[in-house]
Amino acid sequence: MDSGSEIQVKQQVRQFYDQVGWQEVGEGVYQNARFEDLRPVSREYIHNCHQRVGRHLSLEGKYFLDAGSGPIQYPEYLEYSNGYQARVCADISIVALQEARQRIGDRENGGHGLFVVADVANLPFADQAFDGVVSLHTIHHLPSNEHQQAYLGLFRVLAESRSAVVVNGWENSSISDIFVGPIKWGRRTRKRITRRLGKSSRVSAAPKNNAVSTFVNKHNASWLKSEVGTLVNLDILVWRSVGVRFLKAYIHPNFGGKWLLRQLYWLEERFPHYMGEHGLYPLIILKKV
Ligand SMILES: C[S@@+](CC[C@H](N)C(=O)[O-])C[C@H]1O[C@@H](n2cnc3c(N)ncnc32)[C@H](O)[C@@H]1O
Numbered sequence: 001m002d003s004g005s006e007i008q009v010k011q012q013v014r015q016f017y018d019q020v021g022w023q024e025v026g027e028g029v030y031q032n033a034r035f036e037d038l039r040p041v042s043r044e045y046i047h048n049c050h051q052r053v054g055r056h057l058s059l060e061g062k063y064f065l066d067a068g069s070g071p072i073q074y075p076e077y078l079e080y081s082n083g084y085q086a087r088v089c090a091d092i093s094i095v096a097l098q099e100a101r102q103r104i105g106d107r108e109n110g111g112h113g114l115f116v117v118a119d120v121a122n123l124p125f126a127d128q129a130f131d132g133v134v135s136l137h138t139i140h141h142l143p144s145n146e147h148q149q150a151y152l153g154l155f156r157v158l159a160e161s162r163s164a165v166v167v168n169g170w171e172n173s174s175i176s177d178i179f180v181g182p183i184k185w186g187r188r189t190r191k192r193i194t195r196r197l198g199k200s201s202r203v204s205a206a207p208k209n210n211a212v213s214t215f216v217n218k219h220n221a222s223w224l225k226s227e228v229g230t231l232v233n234l235d236i237l238v239w240r241s242v243g244v245r246f247l248k249a250y251i252h253p254n255f256g257g258k259w260l261l262r263q264l265y266w267l268e269e270r271f272p273h274y275m276g277e278h279g280l281y282p283l284i285i286l287k288k289v
Pocket of ligand 1: 010013014017032067068069070071072073074090091092093096118119120121135136137138141142
């Protein structure tokens with residue numbers, strides 16, 4: 001990708017988040033939350049997965065960096081920086097930062113947020129400036145050839161003996177494939193039936209997914225280990241092994257959904273490395289020793 005196309009990709013991503021992703025579609029709920037399962041049956045599991053990030057961060061410090069902060073959309077996210085003097089929210093979307101400011105506040109109104117329009121692949125901060133760093137679901141919006149420099153940049157701004165946590169989806173997941181295969185097959189079959197029965201049938205009345213999205217580019221665990229793990233100290237654990245498609249298809253409140261998710265969470269806790277590499281969303285820890 002030449003540098004012109006990289007700039008175009010970033011402009012498109014910024015425009016998407018400014019105009020679509022960070023528009024509220026309900027009270028405190030953004031359009032972007034369609035990538036999340038907000039149903040009560042999944043709440044405990046999702047909450048516990050969010051809590052995993054905090055386990056690897058120092059509880060206190062001076063500056064905390066949230067690279068690609070968005071509006072700090074979930075309450076658990078706010079907790080990561082509670083013990084810090086300031087949380088620096090960096091994002092290419094102005095709307096994201098305006099919303100983040102509403103949530104966390106700034107020094108003038110008793111909050112601890114600082115807000116910077118910045119590119120996660122070219123962080124404008126000094127080496128070792130941060131005692132805690134997170135970057136959640138953001139690096140995948142970069143052109144492929146900038147992923148490595150983004151990871152190295154997060155590592156560069158991290159202080160000695162501290163850790164950064166990165167969460168990003170893998171491009172594929174053997175665990176997810178087992179379950180998502182039947183969903184795709186079901187969809188294809190439904191479409192075929194719809195075509196045969198014609199548009200006026202009841203089946204064709206199934207809701208269409210008109211979801212709008214933006215540029216995404218993902219890697220896998222071997223890419224991360226060879227391109228980043230050979231240069232900095234990293235560990236791959238599990239953040240969440242399944243995605244929203246799995247949750248919505250298999251987890252139902254009336255059919256033991258909550259119980260099933262507790263078993264899944266137990267498995268993830270028991271085998272965090274395996275579930276991290278083979279599940280859908282790894283939790284990547286960069287450690288500066
Ligand atoms: C999927 S959202 C995730 C937001 C938040 N971290 C979360 O987990 O809810 C991705 C965010 O990354 C921001 N972003 C995308 N590309 C970026 C870049 N090159 N530099 C900084 N932020 C970027 C977007 O504007 C958006 O706010």
